[in-house]
Amino acid sequence: MAVMPEFLDMDLNEIANTIRSTPTVLEALLAPIDPATLSIRPEEGEWCPLEVIGHLIACDSAAFRDRITGIAHGNPTIGGFDPWAAINARDFAAEPLDALVEELAEERVESCKLILSLTD
Numbered sequence: 451m452a453v454m455p456e457f458l459d460m461d462l463n464e465i466a467n468t469i470r471s472t473p474t475v476l477e478a479l480l481a482p483i484d485p486a487t488l489s490i491r492p493e494e495g496e497w498c499p500l501e502v503i504g505h506l507i508a509c510d511s512a513a514f515r516d517r518i519t520g521i522a523h524g525n526p527t528i529g530g531f532d533p534w535a536a537i538n539a540r541d542f543a544a545e546p547l548d549a550l551v552e553e554l555a556e557e558r559v560e561s562c563k564l565i566l567s568l569t570d
Contacts, residue, residue, distance in 0.1 A: 466562040473555040476503060480547055489543040497537060503550040504542030505533055510557035512536070515564050522568060 460468075480488060480499055488499045497505065513531040520527070542550065 462565050462568060466565045469565065470555075470558050470562050472506070473551045473558060476554070477547065477551045485547065488547055491543075498543050500545060500547065500550060501537050501542045503547075503554055504537060504540060504545075507542075507550065507554050507557055508536035508539075509533075510554070510561050515561055518564060518568075 483499075491498045491501070509531070517528050520529075
């Protein structure tokens with residue numbers, strides 16, 4: 451018997467609530483950290499915490515909503531997404547945490563709208 455991943459048992463409201471909560475969780479985890487520390491890459495080739503949030507911002511539209519919309523409209527081909535290009539296109543490390551969290555929250559609102567509009 452195949453074991454189904456737990457998320458397959460979630461309804462769209464649960465998925466939307468989980469996605470919607472991410473910005474709040476990130477802010478709670480990162481706000482106590484010195485802002486200068488949030489812009490430091492731990493190692494070469496790795497992202498700093500602010501770039502991770504930037505990645506989520508970039509992915510919500512191009513790598514998530516666009517793909518889900520394509521699949522929902524009968525296009526099973528998933529286009530590529532270059533995460534480093536998205537990180538290098540904007541200096542996320544120079545932006546304040548609260549502004550990035552707010553932008554991510556706005557992106558997540560749009561992603562939740564899409565999720566909640568899906569049907570079988």
